[in-house]
Amino acid sequence: xxxxxxGLTVRLIMTGRDSLMTCRPDDAVASLVAKNxxxxxxxxxxxxxxxxxxxxxxxxxxxxxxxxxxIEDEFEALSExxxxxxxxxxxxxxxxxxxxxxxxxVSGREIVGLVCLADLQKLxxxxxxxxxxxxxxxxxxxxxxxxCPNSPEEWLxxxxxxxxxxxxxxxxxxxxxxxxxxxxxxxxxxxxxxxxVKLNVLDGSKTKLNEDFRDIKKLRDSLAHASDFAGTKxxxxxxxxxxxxxxxIVSEIRNSDGG
Numbered sequence: 564x565x566x567x568x569x570g571l572t573v574r575l576i577m578t579g580r581d582s583l584m585t586c587r588p589d590d591a592v593a594s595l596v597a598k599n600x601x602x603x604x605x606x607x608x609x610x611x612x613x614x615x616x617x618x619x620x621x622x623x624x625x626x627x628x629x630x631x632x633x634i635e636d637e638f639e640a641l642s643e644x645x646x647x648x649x650x651x652x653x654x655x656x657x658x659x660x661x662x663x664x665x666x667x668x669v670s671g672r673e674i675v676g677l678v679c680l681a682d683l684q685k686l687x688x689x690x691x692x693x694x695x696x697x698x699x700x701x702x703x704x705x706x707x708x709x710x711c712p713n714s715p716e717e718w719l720x721x722x723x724x725x726x727x728x729x730x731x732x733x734x735x736x737x738x739x740x741x742x743x744x745x746x747x748x749x750x751x752x753x754x755x756x757x758x759x760v761k762l763n764v765l766d767g768s769k770t771k772l773n774e775d776f777r778d779i780k781k782l783r784d785s786l787a788h789a790s791d792f793a794g795t796k797x798x799x800x801x802x803x804x805x806x807x808x809x810x811x812i813v814s815e816i817r818n819s820d821g822g
Contacts, residue, residue: 571691573656574668575687576678580675580677583607585606585609586606604664605619616645618639645663646669647678648670653687656678660680661800664679665678681799684794684799692786695810700752719746721761734749752779760776765812779809782805
């Protein structure tokens with residue numbers, strides 16, 4: 564998982580500095596709003612050719628700013644919280660996006676671009692997230708096999724009768740096609756999640772865990788079928804919380820195995 568994510572960096576999804584819309588501290592906010600026809604939510608503030616912060620233009624998408632208001636009256640000054648390295652993984656940005664939805668991307672001593680919540684729609688993000696969910700599914704399968712090494716019936720009985728029958732039908736189909744590897748490979752993501760919860764591998768209430776897995780499955784399905792998983796602000800804001808849940812579950816599965 565770490566090897567895959569290391570190659571999927573913030574630089575792949577950022578908007579380069581030369582393509583950014585900018586403003587100056589003494590600009591009127593009304594002037595910025597009038598120019599912001601593409602509704603960029605975060606606009607870099609530039610003083611003497613150097614970026615000195617970010618202005619949150621989103622607050623004016625639905626209303627008109629006072630004529631006397633200036634950018635310098637309310638922009639966020641440059642700080643460590645606004646910065647992220649260009650070689651940081653996409654997941655690092657995603658995990659912080661709930662608290663800091665826009666970050667200036669640095670390379671060496673220069674600010675080279677901007678990454679924001681809207682960039683979650685870009686294809687490298689899809690690759691990073693699908694890789695993460697796939698890693699989780701692999702880890703769940705390995706942990707189930709480690710806990711139930713003797714017979715698939717040990718974990719199969721934890722599924723509903725309907726799902727047990729469906730898995731057995733899939734196994735029969737794979738055997739007929741001479742492509743059978745293991746019973747676990749005949750299960751779906753939700754089956755593995757249900758077994759992991761019932762095996763008490765994870766901390767927390769089963770209700771909360773089931774909710775987390777429902778959100779993860781929904782994200783997985785959207786990624787697998789090229790759905791609009793981050794096409795609205797509400798959807799995009801949910802992604803970091805789902806990713807945090809995945810990383811927490813991954814960590815607990817590792818710890819439960821002593822690794």
